Amino acid sequence: MSTSKDVTCNECGGCEHCEPRINISFAGCGFLGIYHVGVVCCIRQYAPQLMFAKVSGASFGAIAAASVVIGISLGDMTSDVLRVCAEARKRSLGAFSPSFNINRLLLENLEKFLPDDAHIRCSGKLHVSLTRVHDGKNVVISNFDSREELIQCLLASAFIPFFSGLIPPKFRGVRYMDGGYSDNLPTLDENTITVSPFCGESDICPRDDSSQLFHINIANTSIELSKHNIYRIVRILFPPKPEVLSNMCKQGFDDALRFLHRNNLINCTRCLAVQSTFVVSETIDEHLEFDPQCKECKLHRQVSDYAKI
Secondary structure, three states, X not given: OOOOOOOOOOOOXXXXXXXXXXXXXXOOXXXXXXXXXXXXXXXXXXXXXXXXOOEEEEOHHHHHHHHHHHOOOHHHHHHHHHHHHHHHHOOOOHHHOOOOOHHHHHHHHHHHHOOOOHHHHHOOOEEEEEEEOOOOOEEEEOOOOOHHHHHHHHHHHOOOEOOOEOOOOEEOOEEEEEHHHOOOOOOOOOOEEEEOOOOOOOOEOOOXXXXXXXXXXXXXXXXXXXXXXXXXXXXXXXXXXXXXXXXXXXXXHHHHHHHHHHOOOOOOHHHHHHHHHOOOOOOOOOOOOOOOOOHHHHHHHHHHHHHHO
């Protein structure tokens, strides 16, 4: 897999001078979204040279995708997920408590973190999976006329009937619900890296010790039939303890690291041995240098910083 691109070309879809750009897609997964934070952290740390042409997702995966496109800080992403999980856990009925309003919490966070030009940055690059209520068909939205419209689209993609509310929200005059019901892992083309917190056949996902041969495909998401995945499915709507969330985040980091190494996308193989130093907290240090003396890492960072100018 290659990410090289001719500097004379202004397009990213591939031409005679360029190889196809890589896309990435994040699966919908409810409170397991902390896994995506670990994946994004790893990519930013070890492969900042990756420039995704398109980023897609469903439900919380769509919110994670938007954060990648816009460049929201990992510290904000982490504290956001942990705060929502903490709000759910402190109630007697958890996330199903009448006093827990997931829609309100998501709206507050999106209003807080999305910049005024978020819709401009996301149009054409962010692809959000929605499920149309009246016929159950999948719809992918990739253009947004305003910041408010982008927020409405993300909230609609994460709306789970009865869990999020009784009446699905409207987007452009049509009612939609969680995109995970029709396409939980929208794959745009053959160059799409798929990310899922469920052990299965996605590009970046957990690799459990159990060697189950049976997989099921739920709304385009490959899930291995195992006790580990059953536990994960339960945790979609029932957030686990903070230490378990921390482990899920670290697992996302490690799984992404293995994928980058396997596909020769890693910056520096010399630093792989320190992957266990990654620790999730509410304020992840995005500028952490795993090995300040590593000349290879410094060179890659200089090239990456130059490319952003």
